[in-house]
Amino acid sequence: MEVERVQAIASLSVQLDNIPSEFIRSEHEQPGKTTFHGPIPEIPVIDLANKDGIVGAVTEAAKEWGLFQIVDHGIPVEVVKELQRVGSEFFELPQEEKEVYATEPATIEGYGTKLQKEDEGKKAWVDYLFHNIWPESSINYKFWPENPPNYRKANKEYAKHILEVMDEMLTSLSLGLGLEGHVFKEALGGEAIELLLKINYYPPCPRPDLALGVVAHTDMSAITLLVPNEVPGLQVFKDDHWFDAKYIPNAIIVHIGDQIEILSNGLYKSVLHRTTVNKEKVRMSWPVFCSPRDELVVGPLPQFVSEDSPAKYKTKKYKDYKYCKLNKLPQ
Ligand code: OGA
Numbered sequence: 001m002e003v004e005r006v007q008a009i010a011s012l013s014v015q016l017d018n019i020p021s022e023f024i025r026s027e028h029e030q031p032g033k034t035t036f037h038g039p040i041p042e043i044p045v046i047d048l049a050n051k052d053g054i055v056g057a058v059t060e061a062a063k064e065w066g067l068f069q070i071v072d073h074g075i076p077v078e079v080v081k082e083l084q085r086v087g088s089e090f091f092e093l094p095q096e097e098k099e100v101y102a103t104e105p106a107t108i109e110g111y112g113t114k115l116q117k118e119d120e121g122k123k124a125w126v127d128y129l130f131h132n133i134w135p136e137s138s139i140n141y142k143f144w145p146e147n148p149p150n151y152r153k154a155n156k157e158y159a160k161h162i163l164e165v166m167d168e169m170l171t172s173l174s175l176g177l178g179l180e181g182h183v184f185k186e187a188l189g190g191e192a193i194e195l196l197l198k199i200n201y202y203p204p205c206p207r208p209d210l211a212l213g214v215v216a217h218t219d220m221s222a223i224t225l226l227v228p229n230e231v232p233g234l235q236v237f238k239d240d241h242w243f244d245a246k247y248i249p250n251a252i253i254v255h256i257g258d259q260i261e262i263l264s265n266g267l268y269k270s271v272l273h274r275t276t277v278n279k280e281k282v283r284m285s286w287p288v289f290c291s292p293r294d295e296l297v298v299g300p301l302p303q304f305v306s307e308d309s310p311a312k313y314k315t316k317k318y319k320d321y322k323y324c325k326l327n328k329l330p331q
């Protein structure tokens with residue numbers, strides 16, 4: 001069965017200056033009606049060059065917002081630029097070339113248009129490409145584009161660097177709760193932690209006030225490390241409002257995901273977020289979801305469970321957590 005890609009729907013919509021009704025959100029979701037306008041509290045920006053302050057700043061931001069931006073993170077600008085160049089070029093390929101990498105039922109990896117069924121039967125204004133980038137044994141090259149020619153090299157190089165940033169974040173998150181630095185990483189499987197890259201491609205949309213890119217959700221990963229292009233669109237839910245995240249050149253956006261919330265027994269909160277789309281410009285983003293392997297059992301760490309503070313989450317295999325989340329079943 002042929003799947004309609006949003007990229008194709010978008011080209012038609014631009015000519016008609018209108019969008020199909022299945023993309024029109026109900027009022028309580030429409031960004032035009034629900035985005036906060038006014039003095040915006042600052043989403044924290046943390047400079048990783050300032051070694052002394054990192055643990056405190058990361059811990060506070062993770063508790064207060066569940067999302068923050070890091071600058072001076074050590075990934076060379078050219079490495080990120082090259083990741084973005086090859087990803088953008090992939091989405092500019094003719095449709096039939098992209099379809100070679102189409103997802104298959106029951107796999108997350110590949111080129112596609114929708115992962116979750118949405119409650120109100122609405123569609124998200126986004127296409128994507130998913131593939132693992134780490135560890136080597138988890139990579140299925142069938143889902144790594146061969147075109148543009150530098151695609152694979154650029155992704156390998158980025159994986160190496162983003163892994164180091166992940167280590168630094170997990171270490172700070174551990175230390176900030178009084179644990180030894182290695183505890184969260186070890187609880188997530190250590191060197192077997194899997195990095196899944198997603199490229200989000202949000203085509204221009206004639207009615208950005210009515211549609212959403214990615215609908216409100218928390219990430220099921222432990223943490224997510226995201227680089228966007230220069231078009232803003234990420235929004236964070238805090239104190240009952242949707243706030244725009246600023247675009248900061250060369251920053252990485254760190255999201256606290258469900259698995260860190262679970263391990264910390266709720267001391268860190270996974271962040272509720274969504275994305276808006278742009279009237280004239282293509283928005284793209286490259287999140288890397290850092291998660292345990294499927295068979296790993298994850299639950300609140302014993303250090304955070306006591307009579308006064310009972311376990312708030314079930315202990316279960318990550319694959320069972322994923323299954324419930326993707327099928328919207330209670331955990
Ligand atoms: C996601 C996501 C945010 C963005 O793909 O899970 O939240 O800025 N993306 O594109």
Ligand code: NI
Pocket residue numbers: 217218219273
């Ligand atoms: Ni997300």
